[in-house]
Amino acid sequence: MTKVYYISKKPCVWYAVFICCFIFGICFGAFCCAYANSDTDKTLYEYLNGFFSNFSQNSDYISILKRSISNNSKIFLIILSAGFFSIGAVISAVCVVLKGFVCGFTAAAFVKYYGFRGLWLCFAGLPSGLIFFPAMIIFAVISAKFSKEKFKKENVLLYYIVFSLIVYAVFCISAVIEGYVTAIFMKLIMQKI
DSSP states (O other): OOOTTGGGSSHHHHHHHHHHHHHHHHHHHHHHHHTOOHHHHHHHHHHHHHHHHHHHHOOOHHHHHHHHHHHHHHHHHHHHHHTTSTTHHHHHHHHHHHHHHHHHHHHHHHHHHHHHHHHHHHHHTHHHHHHHHHHHHHHHHHHHHHHHHTTTSTTHHHHHHHHHHHHHHHHHHHHHHIIIIIHHHHHHHHTTO
């Protein structure tokens, strides 16, 4: 009998590993931002100020949505493709670490340069993040397990493709929230910075 839920076998270890990868990425990103040298610090601060100034005057929500869908699609394709390689678990883990790094670096930069108001900027990204990051970790786990089991069970490819399409739909929902809800919140907060 084919196990439809092959992906749920011993999931705790897989999820623990990928959650740790994500947390490591966040911590490393925050550390890199906190201990950046003065030149990098100055350049980053000027970039953020320019970005916020430009964004508050010309906020094009469609462009933000397109960029978010593009970024999410790249992550999706990398993790999806990783499942077809024997080292897929490593590729997925690296992807999760890098997303965590970007998240940690960005949040640390907001707080470092804008203090309490920067914390509100982090909260603005929470609605899309609460959808995207759990979906990404779950997808990374599924991809890693698929890379190990794709030749051992029947119909595994079909389940992997169907699950991948569901995840991509969730990624698109996250992009829509980022393009509109997050962007509107950020615009309101930036007016006070």
